[in-house]
Amino acid sequence: MLSFSFYLFQPLEQIEDIFRLVAQLGAKQLFTSLHLSKGQELRERKKLDHIGQFASRYGIGVVADATPAVIARLSADADITTVLGRWGIVGLRLDAGFSMKEAASLSNQMSVVLNASTVTERECKELASYQADESNVEAWHNFYPRPETGLGRETMLAQNQLLRRCGIETIGAFIPGDAKKRSPLYEGLPTLEAHRNADPVYAYIELTETYGVNKVFVGDLAVSDGVLRRMDWVRSGVIPIRYRPIVGAGWLSLVETVHTNRRDAARDVIRSVESRCSIAWPQEALQPLPPVPRRAGRITIDNERYGRYAGELQMTLVDLPPDDRVNVIGEVIEEDMPLLRYIRGGRRFCLIRW
Template sequence: MAMLSFSFYLFQPFEQIEEAFRKAASCGARELFTSLHLLKGKELGEQEKLEWIGRLARHYGVGVVADATPAVLSYLPTGVGVARALNEWGMVGLRLDDGFSWDETVQLSKQMKVVLNASTITESEIQELTSRQIDWAGVEAWHNFYPRPETGLSGDTLMKQNRMLRQCGIASIGTFVPGNAQKRGPLYKGLPTLEDHREADPVYAYIESIKTYKVEKVFVGDLSVSDDVLRRMEWVRQEIIPIRYRPIVSARWLSLIETVHTNRRDAARDVIRSVESRCTLAWPQEALHSIDPAPRPIGSVTIDNERYGRYAGELQITLTDLPADDKVNVIGRVIKEDVPLLQHIHGGRPFCLIRC
């Protein structure tokens, strides 16, 4: 499973920065992202805060990769190597923004982790770095995030760039998704790589980033996500896709369906079919009684009733709009935000239903 991590910024209060470290550690992440050029490098003047961040990094076992320009590095103490100076503050790598020369990039790669700009780098530039003997062992490529609406990348562009990076031997690609709790200013419009993710649920954006675009690292660019997102991310870390639904029937046995299911390996075109619903769930008789038939728009949660004979008790989620059927009881609807997740529940893939 690709790494999920978070971001912090030096303008945040101490307690918010520590919370980012705590969340990263709880998710098993080894890195956090920060930017050192929001104030054109003046953040490096906050010695006390930087030293405290270094202690946090050592305590939680989570390093920091910082976005930086050459101007930012000019604020570093003189007479001390870049890597040594940054390491004191818990910074294990630099994501190089515009302005670094070829030789500066190569030199830095021999001292610490270097992260290239995956959104803008070209194949010829990678070849130039290779010819200058960059140390590729510690080099990764992470995409930009885009604070202004309408400026994020398209899916096609992301796919094309990632394909080129793979062909050039880049082993680790990172991307950004928005938060859903506290957004970062000054626009407060999310910090995604993909424009399609700007208003998306962070769990969906994370899953699409790793399943469709095959990245190794996903960072929440904004200041925070909700506790609900963190809980659902824990399911994802276990390779289980969490699906939130709202019941439309009132019954005590509904709790039976709020468990882990597996889509059949011979996945159907029109519906997700729970293997467990007919094998291991002990339905009370009342759950299989037929109710008034209802249309089954995409995202309908259904149970085949007793009229379906040997199929009785099969739980399904519709992948397309289907008509009412008196042999099928509609018991709930997947919430709108989670309908896009259904496309990722392939044959043999576990999922869980969460009532909301």
């Protein structure tokens, strides 16, 4: 699941736009933070009343990061779950200050989200000992506004393995946006430091497919329309690959479709099943071109000199030498090269001219 975040410093109009977008994407939760400055409680409670109306209107629940002190200031003497429910808050991501006993008690009333980046096995066992409702317990990682402070891949992998050993199956994490960064540093809000300047689509795929993350949230304020369009492909099970043509030809539009890597995946190349069985190449496309080196990420078509292989479209995974039976027609853009490793046997992908 891909979803987004909003923050109480944003105008209500922007916040509603985010609710509307998330509803269109089919997600059911948004993330926000309830870390407030003292003296602003009344103003923020009024804003939260409006947010509760958005949550009801669009069918989206809010999970809020909060400390016990903030919850006490916001809810005053009222029942916490009643107040939070009025604001559309269906879960709390528990920040420092909550005990495992309190977390267990809350889990019997609403969704409770542990800090996946810091929780220990001892704490998970303690939570269970207080008879927490396991179906209401999740764990989401932090995001890290300051450069050089995000998690390393080994840390995330180890923490996720710990959580799964403890029976926590739903894990969340954050990726940066590419359109509008959040203040005050404007340096992205990733969980993994390696994702700070990464393409959001790649960051999403790596979190879900390598680390088994179930819920991915954009920590920043916005992503570009291009990211949203490519995420449409990802949600349908297709990995979008952007490429630049090397040859100029009208028939290149035939390349820009959905392909499937052969189930018996090759070591050196990705082989399109459809290119030889369902694409009607014009004769021009199969005429030999001067051979050039096939560096990793090149898109090729076997020409007529390859006999029965003529018309097979491939993407190279490693550097290969020139071959006068193979035409090089395009190249994957550098930002999408890491995605090639996820196009395993039987996986669908599409080529998007960039």
